[in-house]
Amino acid sequence: MGTLSALLRRLLMTLVVIVCVSIITFLATRLLPTDPAALYAGPRASAEKIDAARLALGLDKPLVSQYLTFAGDALRGDFGVSFRTRQPISADIARFLPATLELIVAAMFLALVIGIPLGVIAAARPEGKLDQVLRLFAISLASIPGFWVAMILQLVFFKWLNWLPLSGRVSTETMLFSPIESITGMGTVDALITRNWVAFRDAFAHLILPALTLSLYPIGLALRMTRGAMGAVMSERHITTARAMGLSQSTILFRFALKNAIVPVLTVLGLTFAFSLTGAVLVEVIFDWPGLGAYVTAAILAVDFPVIMAVTLVGTVIYVGINFLVDLAQAMLDPRVRLS
């Protein structure tokens, strides 16, 4: 099978998965006992009002046509209005998504620059002291409840040391005296583009703790994946040859071995993104970070179906898309990997 047709097949499968996901999401909201019309009409609505809401939402139509309307609207980027605020959901998502992406990108960056080198170091002496300590470290990172460690970080860095702000994206002073002009919607990036250094410092300081919290699990993941991939590479012959030629340990590790272990490391990128996407929900709640996670949490508490549905769908599409890109990159970097 040619690469192109394999690629198309993979793309098609990705699209099918997305359609199935949208069907499941849709069915879940329709088949469960809670009546969306009653929620839409509000807690003290009369029976007539609920019936009116049912008509307005199109809930009286057959399920298939309801789904087609929903999917058609969603394709055009229209997720309807929030039950709680009556605001168009798409506009809300467009407003909150950049903040979440900013957080995820920062966390992924931390995971890669901390996790991968540690994984390489651990692989230098398999089963050595350092390898075992780093293994414990990685597992500990995977066992920490993120929402809890976020509060502990606030306690240490805000309350005790007073080095970093408690929560939010920028401080009130910045908002008043050197507001960030919104271009991409990502605070630090916008401040950089507009050379608003005061605001950049502030936005950056606000980003550190949430990004660090979000990166803990991915750091452990990157460490373990890199360690695993390196372990397999280190016993290969070209590494033995490199050793025999008297190359230094660090050259061997970082120049030769890591290059061969790069494909699993790419997988780390995909996985990291996945975990950050959901980890962000909790982190944003604790740090009052105005992103999708905080948005969906507020929606959950208000049983705001359309919002929960839209965020689940958008999150899943992003997730599936990233996984597709990762597979693609792997196939391009490593001829042994086939798209199938």
Add this chain to the structure above:
Amino acid sequence: MRHAAPTHRRPGPRPILSLWGLDRVGTLSFVVIAVILGCIALAPFLTGYPEQGLGTPGPDRLVAPSSEHIMGTDRLGRDLWARILYGGRLSVLLAVLVVSLAVIIGTPLGIIAGYFGGWVDEVIMRVVDVFLAFPPLLLAIFLSALLGPGLLNLVLAIGLGWWPWYTRIARAQVLSYRQRPFVEAAEFMGVHPVTIMRRHLLPFVGTPVMIQSTLDLGSAILTVAALSFLGLGLPPPTPDWGQIISEGRVYFPDRWWYVTFPGLAIFTVALAFNLLGDSIRHSRESEHSRATNHEPS
């Protein structure tokens, strides 16, 4: 990279006892888990305030840790140590239920997919793909938001997104034993497919599924805590670790104990399960690499 299946000298299920070829860390975490399970089982004897553990308000609110209340008290004056002990019962119970549900749904599907192959396999594995397409936790949040609070709903919401992993494990395992003579012999003799799957294939699936479920208990405890922190857990006054932290958040950081101790409890239990699972896997992998290193490559 994963190897398809460990090379056994003789075909036959590995005796369960050989699982305990654990290293020091594994043994230690096993002991820790045993102690924790003992503590939550004996909860009424380990605290002076069992009724507060279950939810009855106490007289002294938000008291700092002292000899009377070693972990302090919460906003309703309940002894935090008692709350954590009783909360542990629920956390462990929920985690076990979630993983059991995932195993019960996932394993048979994986065995069926692997045994029959063809379109059956295709259909099951595409369904698996769709469920794995949801970012982890997001599906659980979505479902539990829809299902509403309650013990069974919480288990359902998390378990429904968890089973595909077991389907994958079981299927991979069955695929590697599917063509073995003893399976084919059974087929020739006209043994019913259900009997073949149950008697001849299930034993090989058991061990990897058991290892995975140990590893998953840690994550399940974390997931349950996360959901109940978000307000999707059991309604108060049921003691629940995630919920205690969410209550204590209002008083943080001034009443530091309120959040710190339940968090430490979650961390300890999750860490113990993760270490145990990892060390079981580790010991099996090194066993495997020892076995393969002797073969000429």
